[in-house]
Amino acid sequence: MTAVxxxxxxxxAQVGKGAARAVRRQGQTPAVIYGGGAAPEAIALDANKTRQLIYGGHFLTTIFEVSVAGKKQRVIPRDYQLDPVKDFPIHVDFLRVAAGQTVTVQVPVHVVGQDASPGVKNGGLVQIIEHSIEIIVAPEHIPEAFEVSVAGLEIGDQLEAKVLKLPEGAKLTFGSDATIVTIAPPTVEAEPEADAAAEAPAEARA
Incomplete structure (x- = not known):
């Protein structure tokens, strides 16, 4: 589970595009905390630290305790925007979280066990159908990732969402029979002779 x-x-004090640009010029990232039955709160974060957190992975599934002038509150990132050219964060949205509350999050899928898959050893390809799984879960039980093993799978075999080990009280937002990963047949390459014949001039094939 992710740590706080x-x-x-x-x-x-001020919001709007002009105020946001002024915040960015000061080396900060504008952000908003909303939800929890309270009014939205405009805040500013250190831009370099925010970038490190985003690119460090698991940003949207991490619970943060934000401290503003000594007042602390728990939040989870709901969205963020990056500059399309320079890739630095230009805005972050946080949702307040409270005890007993659930959130909907996308949890990445990590596939393991390829070296123990007969299908892979015979040339099969691991095809990930769902790179992330959406679940409804209590914030304190959000997993960093779902580990799915393809050990023992043959070509044509597949794993469905029902194999996932969900955290306590968590629910999928889709059917448990949805395919997550499959072992696809190897790619068949065209015969060299057939390629040569296709490339030859028509008069040469006559």
């Missing part, structure tokens, strides 16, 4: 991470922020 600490993050420092400062309050923003």
């Amino acid at each position: 991470k600490q993050i420092e922020a400062s309050a923003r």
Whole structure:
């Protein structure tokens, strides 16, 4: 399960595009905390630290304890925007989380066991159908990833969502019979002779 991470922020007195640009010029990333029955709260984060958190992985499934002027509250990132050219964060949305609350998150799928799959050894290809799984779960039980093993699978075999080990109280947002990963047949290459014949001039084939 993901651990709660600490993050420092400062309050923003003004909102809007102009105010957001001013925040970015100061080396900060504008953000908003909303939900939990309280009014939205505009904050600013250190831009470099925010970038590190986003590119460090699992950002959207991590619970943060945000401290603003000594006041702490638990949140989970709901969305973020990156500059299309320079890839630095230009805005983050946080959702407040409270005890007893559930959230909907996308959890990445990690496939293991390829070296123990007869299908892979015989040339089969691991085809991941669902790279992430959406679940409804309590924030404290959000997993960093779902590990799915293809050990023992033959070509043509598949694994469905029912094999996932869901956290306590978690639910899938789709059917448990949905395919997550399959061992596809190897790619068949065209015969060299057939390729040569196809490329030859028509008069040469007459």
